Amino acid sequence: MEQEFYNRGIEKFRQGDISGAIHEFNRVLRINPQFGDAYYQRGLAKFDSKDIQGAIEDYDRALQIDPHNIEAYFGRSLARLALGNMEAAIADADRLLKINPNYAPGYNLRATACRKLGNIQAAIANYKKAAEIYLEQKDVAKCRQCLDNIRQLQPPNPANKNSSHTHPQFNAEDFIERAYQKGISGQYGAAIEDFDWLLQLNYQDDRLYYKRGLMHSKLGYHLRAIDDFDRALSIKPNLAEAYYHRGIARTGFGDKFSAIADFEQAANLFQQRGDSANYQKALDEKIKAETYLTKAKETLKAKTDLFQVKIKRREGGTPIIDVLFNNRHTFEMLLDTGASHTTITPQMAATLNVVTVGIERAVIANGQLIESLMGNVGSIDVGGIVVHNLLIAIGAIPLLGQNFFGNYDLTIKQDVVEFRVRSKTPATKSEKFTENPRVKVSNELQNKLLTLVGGNWATAERLVEQERRKNPGKSENWYWEKVIYDLERDRGVY
Incomplete structure (x- = not known):
């Protein structure tokens, strides 16, 4: 029956029936005077009913049965605090923290007692330790409460003594360093999580953003790292390390141009403070990025000088390829190396809304001379080669002629046609050739x-x-x- 009475007491206490809860705990203890938890729970109920001395007596009995009951020590410390016995309250807090050094409420309670005794430095130290543990437990509300208590206790900044709105900033260096040490040991995600929780406390510090940026870089989150280094530099514009590591992150992301500027700025700042080793590191990274860009430009030029177009099929050995008109309509066309002008069919001209501008003679692949209506199309795109406002003929067979590919050397292979840029020659007015915009x-x-x-x-x-x-x-x-x-x-x- 004692367990049943105990459970009833717990439920009544939860519902706010204090006297009913005490009655049930009394029934438990009449059956079993060694039920330590019943003394503890009755102590809580008596405390809430303002019977502080009675609560202390119950906590005493609970501790006689279990000397390691930290909750009973905490309850008795709180009761002694309520009676104004600060030294006894601190003694109980000392005892429970000796049993469990990571019990945050114990530090919080001891801080309150020290504060009432006027021992401000001890109060700050205890609030700080409590905040640290609450932070690890991700209890942001209690952590913030401890930090607010510290801000209230810290003396105002003499430089701002005339301001009535001065709120000294809490020094979270220990928290930041603890999180950073996790990162050094390879726990990058855990370190970032701690930094995130610090930021939820609205704590702004260049070291916090800088070190979180390092963790993001380690995980390959280059954009997040860049953002953190940006924030660090907005707080501390001359932080050479932030420029250096932002350069590393930008290199990882592929933004070599911006990385070079960062390495140069970092080198200048390192040089100004006489840090020759880091100055040389920044210069080396700048040179590496510049070398990479030089090679990349050469590779890019080689790539953009050569275009390949797939051959769909052949007619009489002549390749047929897809051609995009006006960035919208795709038609199959013969690649006619002998035709001087590009030719489209009347149906194609109607689809493209081509307006005729006159009549011109042209020679087709078999050597026949024909007369054709002439017009202009907005653009023709073949595998990345784009010509704008091209003069075309309207005829029976769609042909891609020399006025389109005249500036390229053609190689017809088994499955593809290769267009390689020829040395630049002035274009005629009729061709109105425009370089491939992709190169730009x-x-x-x-x-x-x-x-x-x-x-x-x-x-x-x-x-x-x-x-x-x-x-x-x-x-x-x-x-x-x-x-x-x-x-x-x-x-x-x-």
Whole structure:
């Protein structure tokens, strides 16, 4: 029956029936005077009924039965605090913390007692320890309460003695260092989690952002690292280490141009403070990034000088390929190396709304001379080679002629046709040739996208081409930026 009475007492206490709870605990103790938890629970009920001395007596009995009952020590300490016996309250807090050094409420209680005794430094130290443990337990509300108590106890900053709104900042250096040590030991995620909780306390410190940025870099979260270093530098603009590591993160992300600027700034700051070792490290990273860009430009130039187009089939040995008109309509056309002008059929001309501008003679592959209506099309795109406002003929057979590919050397292979850029020669007025706009995309954008697709140029081109088809009329940079944004969004960067 004693357990049943005990459970009833717990339930009545939970419901706020204090006298009913005490009655049930009395019944338990008449049956079993050695039921330590019943003394403890009755002590809680007596404390709530303002019978402080009676509560202390029950806590005494509970501790006689179990000398390691930290909850009973805590209850008795709280009761003694309520009676104004600060020394006894502190003694009980000391005892329970000796049993469990990580019991945050014990430090909080001891801090309150020290505060009432006027021992401000001891109170701050205990609130600080309690806040540290609450932080580890992710109890942000209690942690923030401890920090608020510390702010109230710390003396005002003499530099702001005339301000009535001065709130001294809590020094969270120990917390930051503890989290950073987790990262050094390889617990990057745990370190970031601790930094995140500190930020939920609205604590702003350049060291916090800087060290969290290091952890994000270790995990390969380059954009998050860059953001943290940005925030650190907004607080401390001359933090050389933040520039250096932001350069490392930008290198990892593929933004070599910005990385070079960061390494240069870091080197200057390191030099100003006489740190020759880090100065040299920053210079070395700058040189590496510059060397990479030089090689990348050479590789990019080689790639953009060569275009490949798939052969769909052949007619009489002549390749037939897909040609995109006005960034919208795709037609099959013969690749006629002997024709001087590109020719489209009347049906194609109607679809493209071509307006005729006159009549011209042209020679086709078999040597026949024919007269054709002439007109202009907005753009023709073959595998990345784009010509704008091209003069075309309207005839019976769709032919891709020399006025389109005249600036390229053609190699017809088994399955593809290769167009290689010939040395630049002045274009005639009738050709009105425009260079491939893709070449004009910034290296920064190209490096970013290539990084996101694992260096696969064909994949990058395919994704950009999809955006061109879906969103005609945009600038070339817009298409590349849109692909980069979509990839980063899908991977959880935004």
